[in-house]
Amino acid sequence: MEIFEHDLLSGAWSPEEVRDRCADLGLRINLFQPFRDLDSRDPERFAANLERARHKFDLMRRLGVDLMLVCSSVAPDAVAAPQQLAAQLRSMGEVAQEHGARIAYEALAWGTHVDDYRVAARAALDADHPAVGTCLDSFHILSRGIDPAGILEIPGELIFFLQLADAPRLAMDVLPWSRHYRCFPGQGGLDVPGVALNALLAGYEGPLSLEVFNDIFRQAPARQTARDAHRSLLHLQDRMRRRLAARRASGVRASAHELDRVESLLLPIPPAPTPRGLAFVELDDESGGPLAALVDAVGFARAKDAEDATAWVHEDVWIATRPVDADVARVSGLGVRVPDPARAAARAAQLGCELISVEALGQPLQAVDAPDGTRVTFCPAELPAHPPAGVGVPGLLGIDHVALTQPWHEFDGATLFWTAVGGLDSLPSNDVADPYGLVRSQAMTSCGREVAVVLNVQPRRAQEHGAPVRDGTQHIAFQTDDIVAMADHLQRQGVPLLHVGDNYYEDLQALYAFADEDVERWRSRAVLVDEVGAGRYLQLFTQTVGGVFLEFVQRVDGYAGFGARNAPFRLAAQARADVRS
Template identity: 80%
Template sequence: MATVSLSGTLVEKLEAASAAGFGAVEIFEHDLLASRQPPEEIRRRCADLGLRINLFQPFRDLDSRDPARLAANLERARRKFGLMERLGVDLMLVCSSVGDDAVADRDELAAQLHTLGDAATEHGARIAYEALAWGRHVDDYRVAARVAQAADHPAVGTCLDSFHILSRGIDPAGILDIPGALVFFLQLADAPRLEMDVLPWSRHYRCFPGQGGLDVASVALNALLAGYDGPLSLEVFNDTFRQAPALQTARDAHRSLLHLQDVMRRRIGERRSSGVRAAAHELDRVEAMLAPVAPPTTPGGLAFVEFDDEDDGALAGLIDRVGFARDRTAPDATAWVHEDVWLATRPSGADRARVSGLGVRVPDPGRAAVRARQLGCEVVSVEALGQPLQAVDAPDTTRVTFCPPRTPVGDPAHGGVPGLLGIDHVALTQPWYEFDGATLFWKAVGGLDSQASNDVPDPYGLVRSQAMTSCGREVSVVLNVQPRRAAEEGPSGRDGTQHVAFATSDLLATADHLLAADVPLLHVGDNYYEDLEALYAVPEDQLAAWRSRGILVDQTGRGRYLQLFTRTVGGVFLEFVQRVDGYTGFGARNAPFRLAAQSRTGPEA
């Protein structure tokens, strides 16, 4: 792991990397220069922590058309090689130049790298030449590899960086044409797909594999198939990670590398199953290098949702008014059941109700727990649904329990909510510094896939929203980061509201039931419905039916999505939805209007 990816002092970064399970680090030059400890002490500290130092980086703007400047650069490099000897590392990353005097002629550039190789050899060092995506003349990994090969020096090789390759849309298949022995180092980073200049994209928005939208696995797998046998290293520049607790970030990073190897293992399996026989021994060799992770298990639905309730049981009162059937009432918990879906509240002494646990149905709970443990989760034994089960905590502390496909309890209760089918989705508000880690958790551990992300306007900022769903949409979790107003006080970890959305076959009937039961519902105002009439040209009687019940509507093609919300109780509200003609989204169009209405009405007293 590159130290530049973590917050804190250099020693704090090293301690976090070691505690998270990494065996080696890249030392970022500025981290060393800012440290009070001399290189020898950092070397000893790494040894004590069980960390190798595999790379010192970066060395910038080596090549130059100006002989005097080139000589100065080579002298600067010699000093760095001496520093590396003290640090105990023998490999230095050399970036392609961005300066106006950078060398364009590849033969001349190769000759300058050969000279640098001679200087490195004097100190027992090597150099890995990397193509920056914004390099002046070398911005393509294939060019960097050809130049390094033309340097014809045993101390000169190349470094492959997934971000620099994928951000420019360059096909990583060309990696297979590079001699494996020439690849001295492999750096990995993911990123969300953004339409922006590659330099700020790189400096601020990189993330760990599995947290973005780049095919990092293709770069890593091709490098291994080409013969690279060095470390898989993470180099991530991210403003959020540089502010988040270092140990938390390091643990997310370690999980991402395990998840990446799991993805590569599945890619190898796909190649075999497709009938590819060429280089089968190479597939076997690479597979043997990858960390073993139990195969993922596909979620089949949510078995229960658990809430921490306020002292006065306000959320429990809302669930009762909705009409769920009480199954159990005890000092430590209240439970409701409808068909095979359970809800439970626990008095927590908190001043805001929140979602505290989810029961996820999986074909093999034991295998799901083994996989979670292999991916760095602490697995605990719990009692749920009348049986001993295993559970893990998501980054936001929501407990996720692995449940069998069927609940072994008596006859299901049907409750009094007309049309209710089950849980459509759960929305969990995330602390800003845990959002990316939560995305990776639900992908790697929860078996969900990322959908297109959204930035939703809120009266006081933007809500960052990421939907995660199983392949058949049996389980959907929406992760949100909501803005804070400047006047708000207190920790930000639980800002914003969370909610559970229930699917219904007839939202009009469900709404009439809720109104008759005096359930406090959210209303957005007449302006919304006037726009709705113009937008969808619906019949007047249908519009009136929606307006009178406070139902919001989204439409995509033939698909239609009807939504109805209760008022917020503490930090939780309930939603009821009806999906028509294959609608697959979550009503992003309506989210700004719902948020505005909630900001006006506030929580239910």
């Protein structure tokens, strides 16, 4: 572990007590950080800074840690001349050595003169002192768009430490971005495996350290953060192994021996599953069974009808409801078809998930709980065909996607779960305007779109707000090959649909210059339309029952999204329906 000085200073434990507690827990303290603004053009201030450092080396000795992180200076008096900087680092190295310690010099992305890891490494090299090395930090490198290939040029023994952090791509200055939005590798959009792999190829063999500053992580339970940190590190090594395999194939810049050496440093875990589709969706139903009634009305054929559960089937898609005492109906479980369920479960267990034995699809299977509590069951990719149990739903092709509402502090944990455990990839995320705030929305899909899950975080609502809270709204979207026929079928069946209002359709005409009769066909059937390029998306929604509604979508000519353009209209109509009900 690293000790961030501020945590020690804020704490009640003496350095010796922290050292002993770490030893009791089997933890080694690898780094003490940060030491700021070391170098100075003012010799008197530099001398004072060395004096300050002596205090900290004494403190480190009491903690039992011998490596200090020295950040590039952000002070206006920072040294600009490379030779002077190297000389000051060398002086610091001498002081460190007197105390049996070493320093790792790091370029902050916002350092006054040193903001590039290549410059920092050069200064550490020129310091030419055994107690002076460099520290690499993936955020400081990638946030500024600096090519990580230069890491391969750094002598491995000069890389004293490696800090890893991911981050979402945000349009803001690096300093607030770094201080508030870092996240664990795999939760953001930076190529962290590339940086880590290059460090290992250069010869670094020390710890992979997570250095993450994140407002939401501060607010979240520590156990959840620890779970995700551990999961992230294992998943990172998995990604590095895949990257190594690609390098092996391309033969760029590394011998087989080198690649073998690096691979031997990585913890092996089973590869991520490649989901082939959803086998089933389980729903918690409210008393009186309103969701069961909705599924019946849609026309799914009942395949099981027991006191504790009702199940329907349509070709190879199963839906099940379970009556519970909850206030709000919700999606409680998903069955994911994967080529090797046992291997997927073994990987999940290694990634810190508790395995749960379940009976599903008439066979014993293994499941895990996602961070939001949704139970995910690993099902075989190929399932025995189920005999048609009735007429079924005309034109229904299967499940298109499932939308799950996430607790606000579990968003990053959920994307990591669905990536590392579920084998999905993140699409670019959206903020969707709800009448009461912004919904943060993240679609995640398998490579061939066989499985798609949309994770939504509802906006926080002021308690004084009059409108009812709909924090639990989730939905299942089914794909159809004819949305108009589906709408007619649902209307015949008496399924209540959600209408967004006529203004939407007038705008549709202005926007896309559709023929009047097309617009009227959609308007009268509550069908919403989106177009991106040549692709078209047609969608309709049932009214919300408990906390769940059903969606039906028709994808035309390769439309790949999820109707983000229409989501605000849907949310506004749902809010109106809530106020009425």
